[in-house]
Amino acid sequence: MPEPEEPRIRVAGLADEDALASLDRATWSPLHAVSPQPQPPYSPFFDERHDPEDHLVAVLDGRVVGYVRLAFPTGLACNAHVRQIQGLAVAEEARGRGVGRALIRAAxxxxxxxxxxxxxxxxxxxxxxxxxLYEAEGFVVEGVLPEEFLLAGEYVDDVFMGRSLV
Structure with missing residues (x-):
């Protein structure tokens, strides 16, 4: 039996918009989303705050099966040395194949x-x-906002994690 294909990670392009928008809708869950479930008409995936270059995509078998969004946490010059993961999604059929880990490492x-x-x-x-996954990749909890969100009738903590890159 052949070895499973490793995900190929690359910077997103404009041509990935439809695939990323579909993936984002398909993976929406109250497990990780604080915004309501997307409903038609859908907003574009790329917008004035999120360019294609802000996304790394995972490709398996010629299809986009995951992404991670990298952004600045603020617009302040004094904070420009920090990047923040502001989204991570992996298609259901690609889970368990190392896609999430590959995206974090690429980020x-x-x-x-x-x-x-x-x-x-x-x-x-x-x-x-x-x-x-984040802890296995070197992230540590740096703060917690207890019961910050009310999701599906449950109060949920907002956990801040980070890691040094130097």
């Missing part, structure tokens, strides 16, 4: 390449699989 390397000294993220407290 670390891309953030370094772009001159960042730190990489941060926010994750919902009840999202145990994501928290385990």
């Amino acid at each position: 670390v390397e891309e953030s370094r390449r772009r001159g960042a000294r730190r990489l941060t993220l926010r994750v919902l407290g009840h999202n145990t699989p994501a928290r385990r």
Whole structure:
């Protein structure tokens, strides 16, 4: 039996918009989303705050099966040495194939390449699989906002995690 294909990670392009928008809608879940479930008419995936270059995509078998969004946490010059993961999604059929881990590792390397000294993220407290992945990739909890969100009738913590890139 042949070895499973490794995900190929690359910077997104404008041609990826439809695939990324579909993936984003298909993977929406209260496990990780604080915004309401998307409904038609759908907003564009890329917008004035999120360019294609802000996204790394994972490709398996010629299809986009995941992405990670890298952004500045603020618009302040004094904070420009930090990048933040502001979205991560993996298609259901690609889970368990190392796509999420490959995207996180690529985000670390891309953030370094772009001159960042730190990489941060926010994750919902009840999202145990994501928290385990981030911890395995060197992220540590740097703060918690208890019961920050009311999702599906449950109060959920907002967990801040980060790691050094130097």
